[in-house]
Amino acid sequence: xxxxxxxxxxxxxxxxxxxxxxxxxxxxxxxxxxxxxxxxxxxxxxxxxxxxxxxxxxxxxxxxxxxxxxxxxxxxxxxxxxxxxxxxxxxxxxxxxxxxxxxxxxxxxxxxxxxxxxxxxxxxxxxxxxxxxxxxxxxxxxxxxxxxxxxxxxxxxxxxxxxxxxxxxxxxxxxxxxxxxxxxxxxxxxxxxxxxxxxxxxxxxxxxxxxxxxxxxxxxxxxxxxxxxxxxxxxxxxxxxxxxxxxxxxxxxxxxxxxxxxxxxxxxxxxxxxxxxxxxxxxxxxxxxxxxxxxxxxxxxxxxxxxxxxxxxxxxxxxxxxxxxxxxxxxxxxxxxxxxxxxxxxxxxxxxxxxxxxxxxxxxxxxxxxxxxxxxxxxxxx
Amino acid sequence: xxxxxxxxxxxxxxxxxxxxxxxxxxxxxxxxxxxxxxxxxxxxxxxxxxxxxxxxxxxxxxxxxxxxxxxxxxxxxxxxxxxxxxxxxxxxxxxxx
Amino acid sequence: xxxxxxxxxxxxxxxxxxxxxxxxxxxxxxxxxxxxxxxxxxxxxxxxxxxxxxxxxxxxxxxxxxxxxxxxxxxxxxxxxxxxxxxxxxxxxxxxxxxxxxxxxxxxxxxxxxxxxxxxxxxxxxxxxxxxxxxxxxxxxxxxxxxxxxxxxxxxxxxxxxxxxxxxxxxxxxxxxxxxxxxxxxxxxxxxxxxxxxxxxxxxxxxxxxxxxxxxxxxxxxxxxxxxxxxxxxxxxxxxxxxxxxxxxxxxxxxxxxxxxxxxxxxxxxxxxxxxxxxxxxxxxxxxxxxxxxxxxxxxxxxxxxxxxxxxxxxxxxxxxxxxxxxxxxxxxxxxxxxxxxxxxxxxxxxx
Numbered sequence: 001x002x003x004x005x006x007x008x009x010x011x012x013x014x015x016x017x018x019x020x021x022x023x024x025x026x027x028x029x030x031x032x033x034x035x036x037x038x039x040x041x042x043x044x045x046x047x048x049x050x051x052x053x054x055x056x057x058x059x060x061x062x063x064x065x066x067x068x069x070x071x072x073x074x075x076x077x078x079x080x081x082x083x084x085x086x087x088x089x090x091x092x093x094x095x096x097x098x099x100x101x102x103x104x105x106x107x108x109x110x111x112x113x114x115x116x117x118x119x120x121x122x123x124x125x126x127x128x129x130x131x132x133x134x135x136x137x138x139x140x141x142x143x144x145x146x147x148x149x150x151x152x153x154x155x156x157x158x159x160x161x162x163x164x165x166x167x168x169x170x171x172x173x174x175x176x177x178x179x180x181x182x183x184x185x186x187x188x189x190x191x192x193x194x195x196x197x198x199x200x201x202x203x204x205x206x207x208x209x210x211x212x213x214x215x216x217x218x219x220x221x222x223x224x225x226x227x228x229x230x231x232x233x234x235x236x237x238x239x240x241x242x243x244x245x246x247x248x249x250x251x252x253x254x255x256x257x258x259x260x261x262x263x264x265x266x267x268x269x270x271x272x273x274x275x276x277x278x279x280x281x282x283x284x285x286x287x288x289x290x291x292x293x294x295x296x297x298x299x300x301x302x303x304x305x306x307x308x309x310x311x312x313x314x315x316x317x318x319x320x321x322x323x324x325x326x327x328x329x330x331x332x333x334x335x336x337x338x339x340x341x342x343x344x345x346x347x348x349x350x351x352x353x354x355x356x357x358x359x360x361x362x363x364x365x366x367x368x369x370x371x372x373x374x375x376x377x378x379x380x381x382x
Numbered sequence: 383x384x385x386x387x388x389x390x391x392x393x394x395x396x397x398x399x400x401x402x403x404x405x406x407x408x409x410x411x412x413x414x415x416x417x418x419x420x421x422x423x424x425x426x427x428x429x430x431x432x433x434x435x436x437x438x439x440x441x442x443x444x445x446x447x448x449x450x451x452x453x454x455x456x457x458x459x460x461x462x463x464x465x466x467x468x469x470x471x472x473x474x475x476x477x478x479x
Numbered sequence: 480x481x482x483x484x485x486x487x488x489x490x491x492x493x494x495x496x497x498x499x500x501x502x503x504x505x506x507x508x509x510x511x512x513x514x515x516x517x518x519x520x521x522x523x524x525x526x527x528x529x530x531x532x533x534x535x536x537x538x539x540x541x542x543x544x545x546x547x548x549x550x551x552x553x554x555x556x557x558x559x560x561x562x563x564x565x566x567x568x569x570x571x572x573x574x575x576x577x578x579x580x581x582x583x584x585x586x587x588x589x590x591x592x593x594x595x596x597x598x599x600x601x602x603x604x605x606x607x608x609x610x611x612x613x614x615x616x617x618x619x620x621x622x623x624x625x626x627x628x629x630x631x632x633x634x635x636x637x638x639x640x641x642x643x644x645x646x647x648x649x650x651x652x653x654x655x656x657x658x659x660x661x662x663x664x665x666x667x668x669x670x671x672x673x674x675x676x677x678x679x680x681x682x683x684x685x686x687x688x689x690x691x692x693x694x695x696x697x698x699x700x701x702x703x704x705x706x707x708x709x710x711x712x713x714x715x716x717x718x719x720x721x722x723x724x725x726x727x728x729x730x731x732x733x734x735x736x737x738x739x740x741x742x743x744x745x746x747x748x749x750x751x752x753x754x755x756x757x758x759x760x761x762x763x764x765x766x767x768x769x770x771x772x773x774x775x776x777x778x779x780x781x782x783x784x785x786x787x788x789x790x791x792x793x794x795x796x797x798x799x800x801x802x803x804x805x806x807x808x809x810x811x812x813x814x815x816x817x818x819x820x821x822x823x824x825x826x827x828x829x830x831x
Contacts, residue, residue: 001409001749003388003428003440008812012452017813019455035831036384039756045815064831089433090755090827103825114679116755116828117434119416139433139830142384146433149418152400194384197430197438220384222812223452248444250386250430256438259419351831361820381674381717381763382551382570385756385830408754410746411683431754433830 003249007221013044016226020233021053028236029055029185030229031178031325033171034140034192035062035351036220042358044222046229054229057185057325058355060174061192063138063167064091065347065354066274071167072097075136077303078165078296079110085128087121088136090114095350118143118150118164125154125162134296137164142194144168144285145259148266151287151294163296168267168285169274171195172203177280178324179211185325188232190218190225193247198263200255204243212241219247266291276319276347317346322355329359336360386432388440389415391425406431488557488677491598500595505625514623518601522608525617527584535619537584543644545580547571551636556603558677560669560689561765563636564606569691569765570716571640572614576698577712577768579648582614586639587621592631603634614693616640646702652730652771654710659799660777661735664697664768664790665690666745667720668752671762675826676751687747692766697790701770704783708773715764718822720796721807722761723769725821728806736816737797737809745792755828760809760819762826771799 032038038058041047047056060066076097079086086102093103093114106112111131115121118135125133137147147164154162171192178184191204196217204215214235218228228246235242245251263285272284287295316334321327329335329348339345341357348356389406395414396403402417406429416435423429429436486493503510515531527535551567561569568585575582587607591600611618669690676687694714701709713723724735737760744752744759752759766789772780777795784793797809808816 001388001753002390003445004753006445006449009452010812010814012455013812014814015452015455034384036386039831043817044812045817046813049813049815062831089830091829091831093827094824114828116679116681117416119434120680120682140384142386142437143433143830145419145437146416146435149400149416149435156400192384194386194430194432194437197386220386223448227448249441249448250438252438256419258421259437262418361818381671382549382553382566382765387753405684407750409750410748411685411687411750411754413681413683413754 004221007219007223009223013222013226016223016230017049020050020226020230023230023237024053024233025237027053027055028187028233029057029325030188030190030232031057031059031186032190032192032218033059033061033175034190034195035064036194037190037192037218037225038062038358040220040222041225046222046225050229054233058358059178059325060274060277060323060347061171062351062354063140063143063169064095064351066169066276067092067095067138067167068273068275069097071165072102074297074303075134075165076100076102076105076110078134078300079105079112081132081300081303083132084300085111085113085124085131085133086136087113087115087124087133089138091351092136092138096344118147119153122150122153122157122159122162125159126157129161132161132163132299134163134165134300136167138167140169140171140192140195141198141263142192144263144267145198145256148262151266151291152262154294155291163294163299164287165296166267166285166287169272170269170283170285172207173280173283174274174277176207176211177277177283179213181320181324181326183326186213188214188236189216190228190232191215193217193219193224193251196247196251196255198256198259200253201243201245201251202253208241208243214241215243217243217245217247217251219250276317276323278320319346319348322348329356332356384432386430386437388428388430391423391427391429393425397421406436486555488555488559489599490557491602493596493598498597500591500593500597500600500625502593502625502627505591505623511623518604519621519623522604523611523618525619527617527619535584537619539643545575545578545642545644547574547578547640549574549638549640551638552632553674554632555674555677556599556633558673558689559686560673561691562603562606563634564603565610566689566691566765567636567638568607568610568614568616569693570714571638572616573694573714573766573768575640575642576693576695577714579646580642580644582616582640582642582695584619584641585611585616587618588637589621589623590631590635590637591623591625592633593625593628595633600634614695647707649709649711652711652727655727655731655733655771655799656710656773657733657799657801658774659710659771660774660795661724661737661797661799662770662772662777662780662784662793662795663715663720663743664694664770664784664793665766666743666748666792667715667764667767668748668759668762669745669767670765671719671826672748672751672757672759674763675755675757675828679828681751681755681828683747683751685747687751690764690766692789694766694768697768697784697787700783700787700790701780704780705772705776708776710771710773712768712770714766714768717763719759719761719763720769721819722822724807724819727771731799732802733799734801734803734805735797735807736800737807737819739809739811741794741796743792743794756830757826757828761822774798
């Protein structure tokens with residue numbers, strides 16, 4: 001597969017690993033804030049391979065983990081309404097809200113459909129004018145253009161039966177929050193390559209000046225990740241703190257203008273709660289007043305209960321410490337005992353991209369590894 | 383976050399700024415993708431697709447630069463010492479001031 | 480029954496005025512008899528079935544028999560490469576074949592949802608009849624029940640398969656030894672991806688095709704060439720190749736090491752699985768087997784399988800090793816042994 005296979009090349013990856021080892025004179029602490037990068041790092045064993053050279057912290061980069069439980073609960077309430085068809089990315093289905101997951105609700109008769117794209121949800125709304133189609137709009141800046149486009153299409157089509165439950169989050173404010181908290185150990189960042197594909201990386205110029213940590217825009221394939229790590233280590237070794245683009249085949253400094261315009265038009269920046277971290281100022285997106293009619297929270301005001309800016313932390317779960325890299329998952333007293341992927345206490349154990357879930361998989365014999373949170377019976381293939 | 387997969391633009395189906403769509407090929411399958419964010423993508427070009435929309439046009443030259451650098455790395459018998467890393471041009475990237 | 484149980488990919492046009500299955504069809508009285516006459520007897524004419532006895536009698540002299548039981552609840556009922564009917568026959572036949580038996584007879588029990596359009600039932604039964612004929616098995620007994628609207632997702636099928644055991648069947652996974660080769664007979668994950676893409680209407684073109692097919696000839700070839708050096712064979716159904724290897728790891732108390740570069744994956748599964756973020760190792764197969772054989776016969780087995788069209792992409796994908804902390808691992812880009820988890824339930828597309 002072009003532009004994929006070349007960046008999974010074994011020889012190139014091995015030489016990059018060697019180069020990183022040769023370059024580092026001490027162990028550096030890097031953070032990536034992207035579930036997709038976490039997934040790839042784990043899948044290819046990059047974190048394990050570089051263990052002595054780099055400590056790779058998996059930050060709060062997985063929208064699945066950071067979507068507030070209350071939002072998931074609200075989505076479940078909507079799904080149980082007769083008139084609603086709730087549509088969602090597959091990632092969200094297993095994640096438990098306060099009590100159960102969307103998959104559990106679907107098994108109980110709730111109308112939940114997986115879609116690959118929010119634009120498919122618009123098509124569903126056209127196809128089923130008798131149903132209220134709600135799309136659960138989670139994700140970082142990478143995904144916001146797609147949901148914004150969905151709203152624009154619904155608007156032009158004059159659809160009265162399409163709305164969004166918006167739970168988009170923005171990654172840079174979370175990075176700032178992590179760097180500002182006492183006890184922060186992060187020395188360099190791998191910036192999420194597809195977020196930057198949309199936003200560009202100009203906004204990191206002031207960031208590196210203020211915080212004096214390198215920010216390296218990094219892709220997702222093993223070679224891309226190793227390139228990003230190598231560049232970060234090189235900067236740290238030479239005392240530099242710059243923004244560098246190591247994913248230039250996809251990322252331009254100015255980002256994607258068309259995408260940014262679409263997002264600007266539909267969304268405004270807002271203070272929103274992140275599961276496990278509390279409210280992050282400017283940490284998310286909400287629909288602009290002009291598009292309020294597409295807001296499922298408004299349209300279905302009578303459903304569930306709403307509180308403005310709830311602080312969402314689970315007692316006993318030190319999620320903030322783990323996601324910021326101040327505490328290793330294995331150091332948490334609940335890890336592996338009261339808190340497992342089957343019965344997660346908080347955000348980082350919730351999805352397989354979460355830092356704690358990832359640790360759990362590697363630290364226990366695979367025969368004992370439990371199913372991820374909210375797993376249901378295998379869906380029928382026969 | 384951000385599973386984005388490169389695919390080749392096979393055929394434009396609609397050039398509308400909001401509803402623009404094209405058939406994009408990924409290994410052995412094609413899917414209709416929304417192209418509002420890459421209205422200038424040409425047939426034969428590669429785009430990165432996330433959640434059904436193309437979010438960037440792949441810069442083939444940049445990709446080739448990186449691959450060249452990797453091949454060079456591959457052929458080197460002796461890699462440059464770490465202290466030369468700050469000034470060497472082998473890093474695929476632009477630096478901001 | 481949601482529309483998605485039978486409407487996507489349904490090859491018969493449904494316009495809302497065709498006859499439908501009602502609860503009365505399952506009562507055992509006149510309507511049941513009419514249904515059986517019209518739909519079952521017309522298609523299945525084996526001697527044991529003809530008199531519609533309470534139990535079918537078959538002749539068997541000496542030897543051992545093999546018996547398998549399976550239920551089929553797939554949704555949607557129709558998918559590229561097959562339907563619940565052909566799937567039921569192939570799946571049953573394959574369970575017998577990999578256990579060292581010649582498939583001979585099948586029973587077919589139908590659980591139909593009230594409101595199922597009759598043409599859908601007819602189409603599925605046509606498919607059962609065709610598959611049974613292709614596999615040289617007779618449908619000799621069955622049952623029909625109708626359940627209220629909302630249950631059975633259109634239709635559920637249950638089968639019992641009976642076969643006669645020939646020669647010595649493979650001993651089983653406990654016989655696997657370190658260095659034994661793991662072979663697959665074709666590209667992996669096709670059925671699982673086909674059903675997922677059909678059910679969720681993911682709109683790929685061409686839509687990924689199921690590999691649902693009988694494995695009897697592939698198994699014959701395997702045995703002929705390996706001649707006593709086959710430890711065990713499984714058709715890799717739910718949970719895919721990963722599920723089979725985890726089971727074998729449990730039974731043999733060994734570990735299995737795979738090499739990603741050797742895994743056969745068809746281009747449509749490759750494209751779809753990359754786009755959806757799904758690993759084909761966890762996706763079901765329905766016409767692809769996994770075998771553990773002695774290392775010195777592995778190459779000849781693969782060569783022989785490749786000469787048959789249905790196993791043209793057979794490959795050695797790994798080997799057994801002494802037990803380590805991970806039952807199943809795979810070598811990817813960095814050449815490290817990465818854990819392959821046990822499959823954990825529904826395969827869900829991801830964007831993250």
